[in-house]
Amino acid sequence: MVQVVLTRPAVHDGPADARWPMRVGILVECGRDGLEDVVVRRICDLRRADGGEPAEIDIVPMDNKAQLIRECGPAVARLLGNGCDRVVILWDERPAWPRSGERLCWHNDRQDILANLAQAGVAQDAVCLVCIEREFESWLLFDEQMLRCVLCTPEHPKLLASPPRNPDTSRNPKGAMTTLFRRHGKRYVDVQSARRFAQCLTSLNRLHRCRTFQRFVQCLTESQ
Numbered sequence: 001m002v003q004v005v006l007t008r009p010a011v012h013d014g015p016a017d018a019r020w021p022m023r024v025g026i027l028v029e030c031g032r033d034g035l036e037d038v039v040v041r042r043i044c045d046l047r048r049a050d051g052g053e054p055a056e057i058d059i060v061p062m063d064n065k066a067q068l069i070r071e072c073g074p075a076v077a078r079l080l081g082n083g084c085d086r087v088v089i090l091w092d093e094r095p096a097w098p099r100s101g102e103r104l105c106w107h108n109d110r111q112d113i114l115a116n117l118a119q120a121g122v123a124q125d126a127v128c129l130v131c132i133e134r135e136f137e138s139w140l141l142f143d144e145q146m147l148r149c150v151l152c153t154p155e156h157p158k159l160l161a162s163p164p165r166n167p168d169t170s171r172n173p174k175g176a177m178t179t180l181f182r183r184h185g186k187r188y189v190d191v192q193s194a195r196r197f198a199q200c201l202t203s204l205n206r207l208h209r210c211r212t213f214q215r216f217v218q219c220l221t222e223s224q
Contacts, residue, residue, distance in 0.1 A: 029061075
């Protein structure tokens with residue numbers, strides 16, 4: 001399991017209710033306006049609307065998992081240097097195009113990320129690591145209400161296929177999402193569906209059933 005890296009303690013000499021707005025940087029493994037970029041922004045918007053943190057976010061798309069692991073150190077250093085209180089590194093357990101027989105290992109990913117952070121001179125206590133079990137679609141498949149909004153019509157309001165019972169332990173969540181779209185006569189391309197997912201995501205309650213989503217939310221807050 002990836003361990004949560006605790007942030008530095010807040011330093012504040014004013015009244016307890018007069019703290020400055022927290023700013024969090026987030027690295028994601030997609031291109032600009034890709035699935036994670038768009039939906040994570042929506043997640044943070046919903047948290048703010050409900051009075052949650054962070055007040056400000058700075059999302060840096062890293063194109064793919066390999067680039068995120070290889071270049072996370074300098075990217076995190078820039079975010080911290082630009083005023084972020086902490087940085088969350090969010091990546092998928094499964095790469096976008098896994099090789100046949102490729103073994104997935106959170107521990108190896110984590111060690112590679114920590115080594116890159118150390119090489120860039122970044123203190124671990126300013127960074128929180130979140131590896132999504134399987135891939136980002138795991139989170140989305142927990143929210144059937146959002147999926148109905150994306151895929152269904154008033155004339156046909158029911159999903160024509162059921163999402164996996166436990167999306168975060170499903171072997172291939174992206175494949176399950178592709179099947180759902182196909183059953184509704186649509187082609188699933190994550191970047192093309194990103195804004196529709198964001199529009200249809202109106203609550204975080206269903207996503208909270210996912211353990212790695214809970215970890216992500218914990219990393220966005222000061223009390224971990």
